[in-house]
Amino acid sequence: MRVGIIGAGSLGSALGQRLASNGHEIMFGGGESAQDAATRCGGKMGANADAVAFGDVVILAVPFAAVDCALAAAGPFGNRVLWSCVNALTPDLSGLAVGFDTSAAETVAARARGARVVAAIPPFANAIASGMLRYDAGLEPTVFLCGDGGEAKRAVESLVRDIGAHPVDAGTLSAARFVEPAMMLLVSLAYSGVPRDIGLRLLERTGNA
């Protein structure tokens, strides 16, 4: 698949490397950091709008505060799938900037013209970059997919599998209102005190065990 990535920081560059190693073609949109990330994964780099034009799927991996600016520069999406990795973290990472009656996912969808948005917050960048997304008991972390279109969700689901995570359909885009606080909990547990290498996993009893 051709994957455009807007945002080449910790997460965007880790996703680029992992997806490139699974045979996907990558183009980063952005400035100097995009050039470095593209070089590391053997991909291309351009402006945000170039990454949109390149991608079958476009990944948005910028801080919540940068969403408006990044999407304004991205231009119209022409019905492309936009995988939003954005959580609504405040700049100091101490809490969520929006919640209860909206979400980062819905903010992205309101700004991304002509995009089919699927919100799916990946595991921590350092875990993705390590190339080994297995935790104790051999379990991969769950990535919850929120979106209103089945085909778009399936495209993102297949990329989530390719990074080595466990995709779970969490429902419509507005279900991100529930997912984002859970991911905030994870950030809080990982970084308050001694850093911990942790992920979230949905457990289920189907009666088949």
Ligand SMILES: NC(=O)c1ccc[n+]([C@@H]2O[C@H](COP(=O)([O-])OP(=O)(O)OC[C@H]3O[C@@H](n4cnc5c(N)ncnc54)[C@H](OP(=O)(O)O)[C@@H]3O)[C@@H](O)[C@H]2O)c1
């Ligand atoms: N890091 C994680 O483990 C993780 C896990 C799950 C979800 N997330 C989510 O992923 C998003 C990114 O997190 P991060 O940790 O990767 O942040 P980060 O390391 O601070 O990187 C942010 C990137 O966004 C770029 N950027 C900012 N404004 C831009 C614009 N207008 N156009 C294009 N690129 C722009 C920055 O480029 P410059 O350096 O050139 O400014 C930088 O490369 C956040 O919403 C976060 O909640 C992160």
